[in-house]
Amino acid sequence: MLELLFLLLPIAAAYGWFYGRNSLRREELKGKAHVAKNLSSGLNFLLTDQEDKAIEQLLQLLDIEAATIDTYLALANLFRRRGDWDKAIRIHEKLHHLKLPKTQAQQIQLELANDYFSAGLYDRAEKLLTELVQAEQLREKTLKLLFTLFIATHEWHKAVSFSHDVDKTDSKSLRIAIANMRCLDQQKPLDAFSLRLLSQQYPQAIRPKFELAQMLLKQQLPEEAAVAFKAVLQQKPQWAAEILPGLAQCQLPSAEWYQLLSQLAHKNKNITATIFLADWLVQTGSPAAGEQLLLEKLQQKPNIRLFQRLLQLRQITEPEHRAALHSVEQLVNAYLETKILFSCRNCGFKTRQTYWLCPSCQQWETVEPLSGIDGR
Template identity: 65%
Template sequence: MLELLFLLLPVAAAYGWFMGRNSLKHKELKGRANITRNLSSGLNFLLTDQEDKAIEQLLELLDIEAATIETYLALANLFRRKGDWDKAIRIHEKLHQLKLPKPQAQQIQFELAKDYFCAGLYDRAEKLLVSLVKSPKLADMALKQLFSIFVATHEWHKAATYQTAVDGTESRSLRIAMANMQVEASLQDENRQQLLLTLAEHYPAAIRPKFELAKQALAQQDITLAKSALLYIIEHKPQWSADLLPLLANCQLSDEEWYQLLSRLVNKQHNTSAVVLLGQWLAQHGSTAAAEQFLLDKLAASPSIRVFQQLLKVRQQHSAPAAEALSSVEELVNAYLAKKSLYSCRNCGFNTRNHYWLCPSCQQWETVEPIAGIDGR
C-alpha cells in the first residue's frame, strides 16, 4: 500500500501541474479576450467619430497591456497632426506615467513636449526638454525643439545657456541657429561688435555674424574690417553675392581689385549680379561696345532677364536714336522684375521679395538665399 502511494505521487504532481497550467492559460486567454473586446470597442468609437469615448476606452488598456506602446504613439501623433493637441496630450501623459525602459520613456517625454509646444504651453514643453538635452539619442532633437520655443517667445538670451551642449553635437544647423539667436540677443548690447567678432570666429558656418559685423563696421567707417568680413562670406557663400556686392562697393576697392573680384564671380560662379556689375564697369572704364559685346556673350551662354535689362541700359548709352524706343522696353522689363521674388528658401522652396534670416515657412535659419536662374540675381 505504501509503495502504491509513492507511485501515485508523481501522477498527482503531474495532474496538479497540468491543471495549474490550464488555469493560467485560461486566465491569460480571458485577459486577452478582455483586451481584444476593449480594443475593438475603442476602435468602433473611433470609426463612429466618438473620439473622446475612444480615447477613454483605449487608455484603460494601458493599465492592462503596455506592450502596444507604438500603437498609442502612432494614435497620439495622428491627433497632433490633425491639430487635436488635447487628445494627443492625454495619450502621451498617460504613457508618461507608465514605468517603461529609459529610452522609451524619454521618447514619450519628447513627444509630450512637442504636444505642449503645439498647444502653446511653452513653459511645460521647456521643462520636459531641459532634461533631454543630455540624452545621447535625443539631444539634437531636444535642442532644436528648445530653440523653436525661444523663437516663438523671442527669448533669444536663453540660447546661450545651451552653447556647450550645441558645441558637443555634430549638427551644423544647430550651430547656425545658436549664432543667429545670439546675434538677435546682441541687438541692444553695448559690446555688440566684440560679440559679433567672437560669434564669427566661433561659428564659421554661419553667415549672419559676419554680415552684421560688416554692416556695423561700415557704419563706423571701419573699412578694413568690413571688407575682410564681406570677402570671407563671398568666398565661402558666393550665392549671396547679390546682397554682398553692393556693400563691397562701399569698401574702397581699387579698380583692379573690383575687376578681379567680379571676373572671378562671373567665370567661376556664373553669378548674375557680378555679370551686371562687370558690364557696368566695362562701360565706364572701357567702352560701351566692349560692355555690350560682353553682355551679349553672357546672354547667349545663359539667358537672364537682369543681364538683358543691363544690356538695354548700355545700348541706350551707345545709341541715342535707339534710346527712346529701348526705354519703353526697359519699362516693361522693370515692371516684370518688380513682381518677381528675390529670395527662395533652399529647404522648403518658400519665395519672397524680402530677406529673412529665419524662414517664415520651415523655421530654418539662413536658408533663404538670393534666387538664381533666368529671373534671379
Template identity: 65%
Template sequence: MPELLFLLLPVAAAYGWFMGRNSLKTKELKGRADIARNLSSGLNFLLTDQEDKAIEQLLELLDVEAATIDTYLALANLFRRKGDWDKAIKIHEKLHQLKLPKVKAQQIQFELAKDYYAAGLFDRAEKLLLPLTENEQLREGALKQLFSIFLSTHEMHKAVALSPAVAQTQSRSLRIALANMQVQQLEQQPDIASLSQLAEDYPQAIRPRFALAKLALAKQDTATAHGAIMSILKQKPQWSADLLPLLSQCQLEPEQWQQLLAQLADKHQNISARLLLTDWLAEHQSLSAAEQYLLQKLQQQPNIRLFQKLLQLRQQQSAMAGEVLESVAGLVNAYLDSKALYSCRSCGFKTRQPYWLCPSCQQWESVEPIAGIDGR
C-alpha cells in the same frame, strides 16, 4: 491502509498541479478575451467617429497589456498630425505614467513634449525637453524643439545657455540657429569684437560676418569689413547682389575691383558681378566695350537683368534709340519689379526682401537670392 494513503499522495499532488495549471490557463484565456473585447470595442468607436470614447476604451488596455505601446504611439502621432493635440496629450500622458525601460520612457517623454509644444504649452514642453539634452540619441531633436520654443517666447538667452549641448552634436542647423540668436542678442549694442568672435566660432553661419561688415563700415574699419565680405563671397557667391555694394565702400583700387568682379563673373557666372563689370568697362574703357561684353554674356547665359542693362547702354548711345527703347525698358522694369528676389531652399517660400529666418518653415539662413533668368 497507511500504505494506500502513501500511494495516493502523488496522485493527489498531480491532480492539484493539473487543476491549478488549468485554472491559470483559464484566467489567461479570459484576460486575453477581455483585451480582445476592449480592443474591438475601441476600434468600433473609432470607426463610428466616437474618438473620445475610443481613447478611453483603448487606454484601459494599458493597465493590462503594455506590449502594445508602439500602437498607442502611432495612434497619438496620428491625432497630433490631425491637430487633435488634446487627444495626443491624453495618450502620451497615460504612457508616460507607466513603468517602462528608460529608452522607451524617454522617447515617450519627447513625444509628449512635442504635443505640449503643438498645443502652445511651452513651459511644460521645456520642462520635459531640458533633461533630454543629456540623451545622446534624443539631444539634437530636443535642442531643435527647445530652440523653437525660445524663438516663440523671445528668450534667446536660454538658447545661448545651451551652447555646450549644441557643441556635443554634429548639427549644422543648430549651430547656424545659435549664431543667429546670438547676433540678435547683440543688435541693441553690437561691437566688433563680439561679432568677430561669433564669426570665428560659427563659420557655418553668414549672419555674424554680414553684421560685422556693416558695423565695421559704419565705424570706417574698411579692412575688417573687407575680410568679412570676402569670406562670405567665397562661401556663398550667390549673395553678391547684397554684398558687392558693401564691398564697393571698402576703398579698393580700380584694378583690384575689376579683378574681383571678373572672377565672380567668370568663375561663378554671377549676374550682379557682370552688371558692375559692365559699368566699370563703360567708365574706364568705352560704352562700345561694355556693350560687346554684355552681348557676349547674354549669348552664354540669357538673363533679363543683363538685357535691361543692354537697353540702358543703347539708350545712352543714341537719343533716337532711347525714345524707341523707352517703352521696352518700361515693360522690362515692370516685369522685374513683380519678381521675387529670394527663395527658401527648404520650403520654396518666395519674397522680395531677405529674411534670416524663413517666415514659412522657420529655418535659419535658408532664404537665399534666386538664380536663373530673373536672378541677380
C-alpha cells in the same frame, strides 16, 4: 503501504504542477480575451466617430497591456496631426505615467512636449524638453523642437544657454540656428570682437560674418569689412547681390576688384557680378568692352537684368536712339518690379525681401537670391 505512499507523492506533485499551469494559462487567456474585447470596443467607438469614448476605453487597457505602446503612440500622433491636441495629450500623459524602460519613457516625453507645443502650452513643453536635452539619442530632436519654441516666443537669450549642448551634436542646422539667435539676443548685444568669435565658432553660419562686415563698414574700417564681406562671398557666392554693394564701398584696389568680379561673373555665372564688371569696364574707359560682356552673357543665358543694363549702356553709346531705348527700359523696369527676388531652398517660399529665418518653414539662412531669367 508506506512505500506506496512515497510512490504516489511524485505523481501528486506532477498533477499539482500540471493543474496549476493550466490554471495560469486559463487566467492568461481570460486576460487576453478581456484586452481583445476592450480593444475591439475601442476601435468600434473610433469607427462610429465616438472618439472620446474610444479614448477612455483604450486608456483603460494601458494598465493591463503595456506592450502595445507603439499602437498608442501611433493613435496619439494621428490625433495631433488632425489638430486634436487635447486627445493626443491625454494619451501621452497616460503613457508618461507608466513605468517603462528609460529609452521608451524619454521618447514618450518628447511626444508629450510636442503635443504641448502644438497646443500652445509653451511652459509645459519647455520644461519637458529642458529635461530631455541630456538624453544623447534624443538631443538633436529635442534641441530642434526647443529652438522652434524659442522662435515662437522670441526668447533668444534662452536659446543661447544651450550653446554647449548644440556643440555636442553634429547638426549643421542647429549650429546655424544658434549663431542667428545669438545675433538677435538683445540682452547681450554683440560687438565686432564678439561677432568675430561667433564667426569662428560657427563657420557654417553667414549672418555673423555679414553683420560683422556691416558693422566694420559703419565704423569706417573698410579693409577689415572687406575681409568679412569676401568671407561671405567665398562661402555663398549666390549672395553676391547682397554683398557687392557693401564691398564696393570698401574701395578695393582696382586689380583685386576686377579679379573678384571676373571670378564671380565667369566661374559662378553671377548676374550681379556681371553687371558690376560691365560697369567697371565702362568706368575704366572701355564702354564697348562692357557692352560686349553683357551681349556675350545674354547669348549664353538670357537674363532680364542683364538686358536692362544693356539698354542703359546703349542710351549712352547711342544717344540718337535714347528716347526709344528709354521707353523699352521703363517697360523692363515695370516688369522687374513685380518679380520675386528670393526663394527658400528648403520649402520654396518666395518673397521680394530677404529673411534670415524663413517665415514658412522656420529654417535659418535658407532664403537666398534667385537665379534664372529674372534672377540676380
